[in-house]
Amino acid sequence: MRYHRTTYLVILCGTIGWCSAIVLAPVFAAEGSVFALPAEFVYRMFHPICHQLRERSFTLLDHPFAACVRCSTIYFAFLAGTLLYPIFRKIERPVMPSRLFLLAALLPMLVDAFPVGAGLYEVTHLTRMVTGGIFGLVLPFFILPAAIEAVQQILGTPRTVSIHHQKGLTDA
Amino acid sequence: MPNKPSILMPALYGGIIMAVISAVPGLNLLNCLCCAGVMFGGLMAVFFYKKDLTAQTPLESSDGVKLGALAGLFGAIIGSILTAGLMAVTGNVGGQMVKSILESSGALDQMPPEAVEQMETGLRETSLSFFTVIMSLIIDPLFGLLGGLIGYAVFKSKPGAVVPQPPVQPPTQP
Numbered sequence A: 001m002r003y004h005r006t007t008y009l010v011i012l013c014g015t016i017g018w019c020s021a022i023v024l025a026p027v028f029a030a031e032g033s034v035f036a037l038p039a040e041f042v043y044r045m046f047h048p049i050c051h052q053l054r055e056r057s058f059t060l061l062d063h064p065f066a067a068c069v070r071c072s073t074i075y076f077a078f079l080a081g082t083l084l085y086p087i088f089r090k091i092e093r094p095v096m097p098s099r100l101f102l103l104a105a106l107l108p109m110l111v112d113a114f115p116v117g118a119g120l121y122e123v124t125h126l127t128r129m130v131t132g133g134i135f136g137l138v139l140p141f142f143i144l145p146a147a148i149e150a151v152q153q154i155l156g157t158p159r160t161v162s163i164h165h166q167k168g169l170t171d172a
Numbered sequence B: 001m002p003n004k005p006s007i008l009m010p011a012l013y014g015g016i017i018m019a020v021i022s023a024v025p026g027l028n029l030l031n032c033l034c035c036a037g038v039m040f041g042g043l044m045a046v047f048f049y050k051k052d053l054t055a056q057t058p059l060e061s062s063d064g065v066k067l068g069a070l071a072g073l074f075g076a077i078i079g080s081i082l083t084a085g086l087m088a089v090t091g092n093v094g095g096q097m098v099k100s101i102l103e104s105s106g107a108l109d110q111m112p113p114e115a116v117e118q119m120e121t122g123l124r125e126t127s128l129s130f131f132t133v134i135m136s137l138i139i140d141p142l143f144g145l146l147g148g149l150i151g152y153a154v155f156k157s158k159p160g161a162v163v164p165q166p167p168v169q170p171p172t173q174p
Helices: A002-031 A033-049 A069-088 A099-113 A115-120 A125-140 A142-155 B006-022 B025-033 B037-053 B059-089 B094-107 B113-124 B130-155
Strands: none
Touching: A002 A033, A002 A069, A002 A115, A002 A142, A033 B025, A033 B130, A069 A125, A069 A142, A099 A125, A099 A142, A099 B059, A099 B130, A125 A142, B006 B025, B006 B059, B006 B130, B025 B037, B037 B059, B037 B130, B059 B130, B094 B113
16 A cells, blocks of 8 residues: 555656656757757657657747657656546556557557558648547556556565456546 | 566567567667557567466566566667667668658658758768667666556456366375
8 A cells, every 4th residue: 555656656757757858858959058968868868769750749949849749649648647547546446447448549549650541531730649649648547557556566565456457447 | 376487588578579679670660659669569578478377376567567677678788789780781771761751752841951951960870879778778678667567457367257277186096
């Protein structure tokens, strides 16, 4: 029980830090001078995990975000999902939704991200945001209970609760 | 509690999958989708581990964390070696591929000159930088861990699922 809230807070703070870096990169880049180095650091940090194409990224102060529209939306939706998690779930009682939710959230993004999407409809910032947002929003409901239980197991406290899949997204 | 199988080999298999996805030009574009290739490696590590488990040793979420993170570490090391080798032999094929895709789609003409210049600078890089390797050693275990947790969510046995038991040997008469 001791580590549930701590694990949740660590993940929440980590996600806030990650999302802040995405937005701070263009701010630092616009400021220049002493902020040029941190801006370059953040852009290079995100480079291996995102194509960072300018025309596929949000811009702030005439500089692109550190991640593209789709990636940024996934991260920000993940943050939103993490913030919403305690409303729908008890942190002390890790319960996972049915894995069908994960599949249902992933499929639209896969269709939109891969060339299939280009043939079916026009892939725009809106489709990238909607499909990425759905996936990012659902993901914490799988990651958080698993992470909370894992920390409990690794730090050696006796396991009192085990995760179960359930039909819906809420505890009700 | 019976001993659990070692996580080393499943994590290594997951790491190899990650490394191949990260190093092969074209395939590495998968990582542009929030490190999907790295997360897939973590997920596959859990899949391989699950095959070694029995009814007495169920899959736990801590297994997902350990497998994913270790697979990420293996993936970063093997991937860096593979990428460095491929770049030394073939040059920056992946970068050229992205450039040709952008050229053919007409997107390159719409890009601002500084973005094109940044891309050209990237294309001239024919070796891995120290920064890239260090970042891989941080990012890959992190996203591998997330993949491991997703793998746990996907491959965890359903509650009440009937797991096949090993046949019980009848007691022998003395």
